[in-house]
Amino acid sequence: MTEQGRGLFLEVRGLEKDFRGYRALEGVSIEVKEGETFGLIGPNGAGKTTLVRILTGQIAPTRGEILVDGRPIQPEEHRFRRRLGLVPQEPSFYGRLTPAENLALLAGLYGISTHRASERVRELLEWAGLREHARRQVRFLSRGMQQRLSLAMGLVHDPEILFLDEPTSGLDPEARSAVWEMVRELSGQGRTIFMTTHNMEEADHLCHRLAILVMGKIRERGTPAEIKRLLGTDRLELRLEEGGLPELMRVCRELSLDCGEEEGVMVVSGDSLPEKLPLIASRLSGSLRDLRYREVTLEDAFLRFMEEVGN
């Protein structure tokens, strides 16, 4: 995924939040560009939801500054709230109302005219694939459908920035895939999205840029590829016949690759590993029992990073 964006839409500087002596966020600074999907990843309890609650004006920060379009704002300001949409982590809709009624209710509360509201409801029901279920009470819909409705409810007033707080938490793979597709579609339309997740696959697939939040502090930031590079590299795992080890060491020296042993498996890593792979394979063909190329995932990188932070 390529990095998109024009100017900065949202900028957070030195944000801190204390809860009765406990510091939930410390010196958080991030920048979200217009039209990009920005991901905030981190383990449970890292402070992701707290940051979303501050940015959406639900709670006030203890210290720090928030800028929108380069101008400092108070997130609880009415003008800013009108520009943001939110899909909370927990199910958030009236179970005894139908999807159409839920959407129409929010449209009414955002002051959208009746005529425009009914059009908007129709559009969103279509977009979320809920047109056929528009008249069923939401509590009778599947969890996936409910989450699609929740996403649609965040868009009723056509916000400039959409906050998604762990949008696929608790969904089965099919439902999760459907939500990803919807987020990708929104991103494709140029909508600015700020999402939190602890699903690394989701972050890798959907986000243009990421920040890793651990224990209230931003530890790393960058594109998924940059973070993967920062935190880990692709590697080659080899099982050799007896006597093959000296030849492997020679090859690694010649190709400037690192080589080591992990639990009886030889592990080779270094730059341009995919290009060097054919040469390694041909040099070791006589003694090679098994060879596996392991591409580093964001999850690998994150786990390794968490291990380091833990240590």
Place this chain on the structure above:
Amino acid sequence: MRGWRTLISKDWKLIYRNRLLLVVLLVYPFVIMGVIGAAFQESGRPVPLGVVNLDRPGGPTIIWFELLTPRPSGLERTLFREAEESTACASLDQAVEGLEGGGFNLTAAAVEEGSEPRCSGHLMGPGVLEWLLDEMESSAEEVRYRDSGLEALEELRASGNGLLVGVPSASCPYLGESLWMEGRAHDSSSLLCDFSRDVAEVREYAERSAALEDLRKGRVDAVLLIPPGFVRRLKALEKVAEVEVVLDQSSLVKAEFAETAVRGFLSRISERVVEEKMRAVVAGLRILVEGGDFFGTRVVGLSRIKEDLVGLREKLADDPKLAASLEEGIGLADAVMEDIGEAADYLRSTALPVELRITSVAGRPLAAKDAVVPSLIALSMLWTGVLCGAVLMVLEDEEGMGVRLRLTEMGPLALVGSKLLLAAGIVFVQSAVMLLLAVAVFGAMASNIYLALVTIALSSLSCIGMGLVVAAFARQVAGAVILGLLFSFPLVFITGIIFPLNLMPSFMRVLARAIPLTYSVEALSGVMLRGEGPAGVLGEWLALLGFGLFFLALGSLLVRRRAG
């Protein structure tokens, strides 16, 4: 067995670590017992009793007698016949002026259906006034004593036919008489004071209207009207002293307590009077045997008669003079038999020297259904209001919609206000339907339905406000319902619905004043049962409005703080 122990241990831990369960199952019963115990702590406390004593000098300037009779003209004719001077007056005011100026010592207004009252002033000779009053009181079907002539006239006109008689208290022949009892003289005030000491806390009033106003306001639980001539009747052989007690039957329990207290000390007075009279009768009977002064009659005594008769039997044949003596003895025996007959009458008349006439401050006796309706409506408002307010607020969080709603164009005022309006509507409609059903179907009393509806509207505000406060401590609808019930249940015991406020300890009475339900019950009872107008319940209305606004503000603040 080990498995059982494990399960019990698990459940105990679940209870112990769940604050709500802990409160409901372990702490709450103590709270309830504490509240009930505190409310009933002083159940032996004297009943506050208002007394209007017309049987004492220094009371109202004019005592008004309402004599209910189908033919007032007969009594009126007697007045004209017996008076030294009589003057027809254009109005009662004019007659009163004559009375105050000393021109008359009795004024009367004859009220007959279909015609204007006929007012007159009369000057009665010495001794006639007392006889006339006795005569008129005994010939009327019912006698009421009032402290305002105009009010009495209006009342009489509303009742039907009758004669209103006004007498200056200075001319009343028998005010302030005393009765010898327990070794000393008692007038009406000291009788009441001595005999009511343990059961009632007597507050004396100069005017009946002031006493009734305090009864309506709940400052006293009953008003006792002591008629002029009360002590005189106690002393008389052939009369019964009638007293009127006015009860606030809008609270049946309060009325019951008050009536029991009044009956209790009046019966003690009756017992003492009977005892004194019996003592006199026994002494009299002894005189009948021994001879002496029997209630003003000089009697010889049965023993003497017996001696004479024995002598006669022995000597009659020898001495003709004794024939005359025998004749005298027979005469004496007749006199004794007559005296014993009078004594028997005396005993009969002293069996019930005091008679209690019970009336209601509502103007008519109230049935249980009448008295129960205001309390039921108030309870319904409390529970519906608290539950409705709490549940509607918690519903947003349970559905997870609170966050979304706070991001919309709607401010907190609209979010809370809209719920308030809906909840108020539900409570109002429900209570109004209850009220109308009670009146239309069950025939319950409601003097003024419109004022009752205003009270319901004001009460609903405070009940919903309390619901908002409860909502701040609950996360889910089930929790809000439980908390709402836990919160509102003890209030029932503190607000005078079950146990009269006046009989509670003083700190409980202060606490009751801090609960809106107290004012709801008082205002509803006032407008439905005691015929109060807006002015009569204005204080309660303002209190309800104040509580409503306070709880709404507090509830909104707590709900907002929790959201943050």
